[in-house]
Amino acid sequence: NSICNTTERDGWISFGQKIPSTTLENLYARTSYRTIASSINPGINKAIITGTPGIGKSLFLIYLLWKLVKDGKRVLFIYHPFNIYYDGKGGVFHFEDGQLPLDNDFSFWNDTLGCLFDAKGKKEAHLGELLVELCTFILSTSPNRELLNDFKKNPVPQVFYMPTWTEAELEAIADIFPGANQWCDRFVFLGGIPRHVLEVTAQDP
Known part of the structure; x- marks a missing residue:
């Protein structure tokens, strides 16, 4: 619900509480986030957000949720759990698993709905329960997941490959990871993957 009370300043979005599944309260809005968000076709459409594990595909969904809610759009956000x-209109509702609106509720399932689905912790059956073909459906997943098989069928989805982080982008967020004081060296060996460069720093690269 804090998504409705965020503030934005100097490229950062502040939520005032921890973002789900992270230790972060602030989100750095990468240029690629803005580019991909503006390139997704509205209306009845499917899109896949993919790329190297650990680069922030799930956090992109948080960014997209913030943008859509700020713009007054209807959004179903499926982000484990x-x-x-x-x-x-400002209303926020929580659905239990298996308790989403019925398939024939076209006042809910229609082209004004954006559905954001994070595949982390999900299986193909979870995706099969949703009326993908009736809304704008955005799926965030690592490449080669089995659940993509049917999703890639007609109508063919848009596919966006999220780039790894540049050194300048990592520098912008390094201060919020206190243990990452040697991140520059890790970047040289491991590339622009925040999970390896900034978060998992207990071992030498």
Whole structure:
């Protein structure tokens, strides 16, 4: 619900509480986040957000949720373990697993709904329960997941490959990872993957 009370300043979005599944309260809005978000076709459409594990595909969904809610759009946000619906009018509703609106509820399932689905912790059956073909459906996943097989069928989805982080982007967020004082050296060996360069720093690269 804090998504409705965020502030944005100097490229950072502040939520005032921890972002789910992270230790972060602030989100750095990468240029690639803005580019991908503006390139997703509205209406009845499917899109896949993919790329190297550990680069922030799930956090992109948080960014996209913030943008859509700020713009007054209806959003169903499926982000383990949450199923949260934003009605576009300030209302926020939580659905239990298996308790989403019925398939024939076209006042809910229609082209004004954006569905953001994080594949982390999900299986193909979870995706099969949703009316992908009736809304704008954004799926965030690592490459080569089996659950993509049916999702890639017609209508063919847009596919966006999220780039790894540049050195300048990592420098912008390094201060929020206190243990990452040698991140520059790790970047040389491991590349622009925050999970390896900034978060998992107990071992030498």
